[in-house]
Amino acid sequence: MSALFPTYQRLDLHIKEASGSILIDQQGTQYLDFISGIAVCNVGHRHPAVQQAIEEQLKKVWHVSNLFHLDIQEEVASLLVNHASGDAVFFCNSGAEANEAAIKLARKYTKRHKIITFAKSFHGRTFATMSATGQAKIHEGFGPLLQEFVYVPYNDKAALEEEMDETVAAVMVEVIQGEGGVVLGETPFLEGIQKLCHQYGSLFIVDEVQTGIGRTGKIFAYEHHGLSPDIITSAKGLGSGMPVGAMIGKAHLKAAFQAGSHGTTFGGNPIALASAKATLNIISTPSFLEEVKQKGQYLLNELKQRIGEDTRVTDIRGKGLMIGIECGEYAPLFIQSLKEQGLLTLGAGPHVIRLLPPLTVTEKEINQALGMIEKAFQTQNVMN
C-alpha cells in the first residue's frame, strides 16, 4: 500500500535515470521523453552546464532566507527583466505561487477586486489560482472559491468587452492555453485584452508558466504578438527541474509590494536560482531560439503530412515545441500506444495529444518520434 495521497494518476513507470531527451526506467527500458516533466526540462535532463552551476552553488551556500541580500537573485532578476517588458522580479517556488503573487499585487495596486480569466484556462491549485482557473472540474468539492473571479470564453474579444469596467483589477491570460488543449490565442484577441486593460486601468497579466523559457521559440510567448504585459509569471522551465517561479512586473507596481506585503521562505533559493541562471543563459542565445523555431516548424509540418489526412485527426497546431494533435476520444489510446513504442507524450484536455519535447531535442530524435506517431496511427486503423 502506498503511503502517498493518491492525488496523481501516474504512469506505470519507475524512472531511475534521465539524460537529454531520454528517460530510463527500473528495467533499463529507454523512453524518448516528449513530456519534459511538463515543459520543465527545456534544456534536456541534466544539461551539463546547469548541473555544473548547481554543483558549484552547493559548495557555497544552500539557504539563508530573504532576510539577507543574495547576489544571485539580482543576477537572475536582471536576466529576466532584460528579456521581458517588466522591471522588477518577485521570486517564489512554483507557477501557482507566481500567479498568486500576481493576483495579490493586482488587487493591492488597483484597490479593485474583480479578476477576469478565461474558460478552460489553468493557473494553479492554490485557492486564488484555482479560483482563477476556468475549469469546473478543478473547483469540485473546494467551494466557496475566492470572490469576484469571472471567466470569459477564450479568443472572444466581444465577450471580454462586455465584462470590462472600472472595477476590474486585472485580466489574466495564457498566450497558448496549455492544460486547456494547446489552444493558441489570436493576436487581435490578445491585443484587445491589452487595450481594454489600458482603457479601464486594469492590469494585463500574462501567465507564461508553460509557454515561457523558450518553449515557443521566444523567451516568452507574448513576444510573438508584440505585447507589453504589466505582469508576467514564469515557473516550469525556469529552473530546469529545480523548483523556482518568478513574477515580473512593471516599475510602477513596486510601490504596492513594499517590505512586509508579501513573501516566502524558500523563494529565490540560491540553488534553484543557480539552475535558473544557467538555464536562461542557454535559452536566451538567438541561435538556440532560432533552432527551437526550426525544429518546431519541421515537427508540425511533418505531423500534418504524415497524419493530417487521418479522419480521426481534427487539428494539428502549436508554436515552437509546444504542439497539440487534436483527435477526439482517441487521444488517450494513442498516448498509450506511443508509450508502448517508447515515446512519452501527455494529454491536454480530453481530446488532444500534447508534445513537449526538450528544446534540445535532436533532429534524429524528432524523426524517431515521428516514426512512432505515424505507426501508432497506422496500427490503430481498426478504429477508423
Ligand SMILES: *Cc1c(COP(=O)(O)O)cnc(C)c1O
Ligand atoms: C503548470 C501551470 C501552472 C501551475 O504551476 P505549478 O508550478 O504547478 O504551480 C500555472 N499556469 C500554467 C499556464 C501552467 O501550465
